Amino acid sequence: MTKASLVRGSSSRHIPVINLKGYPLQAIQGIARYRAQVLEAIDRFKGYTHVAVVGGGACLLADDIRPHVNLREDRLCVAQKPQFALVHGLKAIG
Numbered sequence: 064m065t066k067a068s069l070v071r072g073s074s075s076r077h078i079p080v081i082n083l084k085g086y087p088l089q090a091i092q093g094i095a096r097y098r099a100q101v102l103e104a105i106d107r108f109k110g111y112t113h114v115a116v117v118g119g120g121a122c123l124l125a126d127d128i129r130p131h132v133n134l135r136e137d138r139l140c141v142a143q144k145p146q147f148a149l150v151h152g153l154k155a156i157g
Contacts, residue, residue, distance in 0.1 A: 121145035
């Protein structure tokens with residue numbers, strides 16, 4: 064994965080633009096590895112009808128997850144405050 068493939072804006076109004084220009088190469092490579100691991104994990108699941116993208120990497124990965132899961136736009140939710148959404152969700156399920 065090249066640096067250029069990671070630098071792009073977002074088509075969703077919920078996801079801030081992530082610009083990696085000027086980031087250390089090690090950080091960019093780490094994000095690329097994280098992206099590959101997340102997409103590999105998603106591939107293990109089949110038959111889901113909705114996806115919620117939460118957690119600290121949500122803003123970095125949402126644009127890659129969206130086409131990967133191939134769901135309608137209204138069936139993929141990206142939390143506005145993804146780190147807090149994960150904590151609140153875990154608390155809600157006990």
